[in-house]
Amino acid sequence: MRVVVPVTSPFRASHSAAASSAGTAADARAVIGRHLAHWSLQRLTDDALLVVTELLSNAVRHGKPPWSVSMWLTSHEDGRRYVRLEVADAGAGIDINLIRARWRHPSCSLMDGGRGLFIVDTLASSWGNGRTSHGHTVWAELEVKPGSPGGGRAPSD
Template sequence: MRVVVPVLPPFRAGHSEAASSAGAAAGARAVIGRRLAYWGLQSLTDDALLVVTELLSNAVRHGKPPWSISMLLMSQEGGRRYVRLEVADAGAGTDINLVRARWRHPSGSLLDGGRGLFIVDTLASSWGNDHSSHGHTVWAELEVKPDSPGGGPPPSD
């Protein structure tokens, strides 16, 4: 089963890029919080809001407009359920493997940036990026624990 919620349709920065992205992030967080509550997955709300904020901040800072956000509730055979957050932009993207390698290298530092993705790496069960002819999408998956509230059968939408 795959339920897709377009959290934030593609948008371009207005006169003030910072104000536009801050407003977009606030709106996205509100939609995500409401949808997770509807699905009975409130236990994922704090992590989901932090992850989507970090991904959108990176897209606005390093990518190109338009930006968009999607949230998917995924249910696979075998019972695995997770929420996937996707932030897309029209930029070329970054080499995620290089970011991860920098964390592992003894001289690597989070002082020059990368803390946001490190937070995503800590909270998400998996994350990565996909490239397309229109740009790229950075995604993160938050696992729905079977014994958590909302961890039962998926609601019909």
């Protein structure tokens, strides 16, 4: 099962990319929060909002417009469920293996940047990226733990 929620329509930078992305990030967080509550997945709200904020901030800072945000609720064949967040942009993308190798290097300092994806790496069950015909998408999956408070129900829409 896959329920896709288009959190934002693709949007372009206006006079100020920062102002445009701030408004869109707030809108995306509101939509995500509402859908997680509707799906009884409130326990994931803080992590999901932080992850989407980091992914969208990176897309605006390093990518190219248009940007878009999507959220999926997926059920895998093994019964595990995930909330998948995706942020797409028209940029060339990033080398995730290089980023992860940098984190493992003894001289790595997150003081110079890279904290956002490190946070995503910490909170998400898995994350990655991929090229599309229109650019680049970075995704993160948050696992819905069964039996926990806010563990969720299957969506009816």
